[in-house]
Amino acid sequence: MASNNKYIRKEILNVAKRVKKLIDDDPTTRISTAALANEAGISRNMLQIVFKNRYGSPIGRYKLRMRMAHAKYLLTTGKSIKEIAIMLHYSSISSFNNAFRTFYGQSPSEWRVRRR
Incomplete structure (x- = not known):
């Protein structure tokens, strides 16, 4: 047994x-x-x-942590935030922006600018 x-x-x-x-x-x-x-x-x-x-x-x-890590990667490829939101299956750009901001403390646009 x-x-x-x-x-x-x-x-x-x-x-x-x-x-x-x-x-x-x-x-x-x-x-x-x-x-x-x-x-x-x-x-x-x-x-x-x-x-x-x-x-x-x-x-x-x-799943969220991996999705957000993938979002960061996609931001480095030059894709638009709209394209990334669609690829990650968010219902809207603002939903993606809110999720990213909640997770990282800054918007995808801010992260992209600060990364440079």
Whole structure:
């Protein structure tokens, strides 16, 4: 019985690892935590707990951090803020600006200017 529990724990850890890889590979992914958990055959809450224990933050926060890091990268490529907002699936430019400002303490335009 104990080895069976070890196998289950390992499988759940592997699910968390796959979720992290999915986010790392595509920070713009819009797949929900519930859908990821359902696909893996575990509860959303279990996935959240295991992910947070393994990687130090909830899935939603991790997704946001990766999305914002990708936004910074895109800002260095010369793309317009409108293009970046669309690529990152924000509903509007102001939604993207607000999210970026909340996360980094400055707007995307300010960050771009200060980076130079």
